[in-house]
Amino acid sequence: MLRLIKNLNNIWNKFKDNRKLFWDELEEQMVASDISINTTGKILAEVKKYVYSENINDIEKIKILLKKQIIEILKTDGGGDLKISTTPPTVFLIVGVNGTGKTTSVAKLAGMFKEKSKKVLISAADTYRSAAVEQIQHYARKLDLDIVSHQKFSDPGAVVYDSLEKAMARGIDLVIIDTAGRMQTSYNLMEELKKIKKVIMKKIGREVDEILLVIDSTTGQNARNQAELFNNSLNLTGIILTKIDSTSRGGIVLTIKNDLGIPVKLVTDGEKLDNIHFFDPEGFTESIFS
Numbered sequence: 181m182l183r184l185i186k187n188l189n190n191i192w193n194k195f196k197d198n199r200k201l202f203w204d205e206l207e208e209q210m211v212a213s214d215i216s217i218n219t220t221g222k223i224l225a226e227v228k229k230y231v232y233s234e235n236i237n238d239i240e241k242i243k244i245l246l247k248k249q250i251i252e253i254l255k256t257d258g259g260g261d262l263k264i265s266t267t268p269p270t271v272f273l274i275v276g277v278n279g280t281g282k283t284t285s286v287a288k289l290a291g292m293f294k295e296k297s298k299k300v301l302i303s304a305a306d307t308y309r310s311a312a313v314e315q316i317q318h319y320a321r322k323l324d325l326d327i328v329s330h331q332k333f334s335d336p337g338a339v340v341y342d343s344l345e346k347a348m349a350r351g352i353d354l355v356i357i358d359t360a361g362r363m364q365t366s367y368n369l370m371e372e373l374k375k376i377k378k379v380i381m382k383k384i385g386r387e388v389d390e391i392l393l394v395i396d397s398t399t400g401q402n403a404r405n406q407a408e409l410f411n412n413s414l415n416l417t418g419i420i421l422t423k424i425d426s427t428s429r430g431g432i433v434l435t436i437k438n439d440l441g442i443p444v445k446l447v448t449d450g451e452k453l454d455n456i457h458f459f460d461p462e463g464f465t466e467s468i469f470s
């Protein structure tokens with residue numbers, strides 16, 4: 181489970197007679213949970229303002245203030261929504277650096293929408309790595325879903341074009357596109373993804389419905405740089421935060437929302453196909469001190 185602040189009561193009991201040490205220790209804990217210095221500073225500045233102006237000397241009240249600031253950051257989150265177009269097919273483009281969990285997330289999302297009786301097509305636009313096509317084909321078979329794939333090293337833009345043609349011809353509701361996470365350089369990767377985005381927009385005549393960056397929650401603060409890089413090239417609509425079963429450092433959710441304005445929309449917590457959930461800001465905020 182994602183958490184932010186461990187043992188707040190212990191910190192309070194240890195340092196309540198020296199407020200500066202209390203705030204320093206709290207700051208350290210927050211940064212250790214992957215909240216950026218910038219976001220930590222913003223949260224604590226607001227909390228301290230109330231604590232000093234109202235002369236608060238009660239850790240339970242400080243907790244309420246911390247939660248209030250965190251909800252404030254997350255509340256415009258757009259949390260549960262994935263944009264579904266009124267003109268099918270809806271298109272989700274899934275991007276991210278290698279190994280973050282893109283392909284498994286594509287399969288999980290496809291499964292989620294299949295459950296809702298949507299007609300889903302998977303587009304295997306990661307043509308860069310040899311095992312990539314087989315991996316996504318395996319999932320498509322398992323889920324009994326349509327898939328469009330080409331040969332290794334073929335043009336990903338052409339895979340996407342064919343996928344959309346097929347989707348339109350067959351009355352598909354949702355096309356989910358898997359992409360490569362690594363190319364010779366990150367410049368090449370961004371150019372390739374921008375090309376894919378253009379192909380989609382030209383074909384559907386509107387913005388891509390969701391461009392979701394997959395971030396591995398065990399990455400640490402570097403995740404912010406990844407988000408910034410992809411966002412500058414593609415204008416992300418949201419984040420899928422993966423592998424939250426492997427870490428308790430949930431601060432990246434706040435960092436990315438506060439520093440870059442991008443909401444975490446989904447989280448994944450395991451390797452099984454149903455290990456995907458909409459991010460729940462209230463539940464997350466409630467769990468920060470556990």
Ligand SMILES: Nc1nc2c(ncn2[C@@H]2O[C@H](COP(=O)(O)OP(=O)(O)OP(=O)(O)O)[C@@H](O)[C@H]2O)c(=O)[nH]1
Nearest residue numbers: 278279280281282283284361422423448449450451
């Ligand atoms: N524990 C855990 N493992 C996960 C989760 N999501 C993905 N994984 C694992 O992470 C590894 C990489 O997942 P992929 O989906 O292949 O990642 P990718 O981003 O497509 O990787 P590339 O195609 O190489 O860029 C696999 O072993 C997955 O099973 C998760 O939520 N929890």
Ligand SMILES: [Mg+2]
Nearest residue numbers: 282283306312
């Ligand atoms: Mg992959």
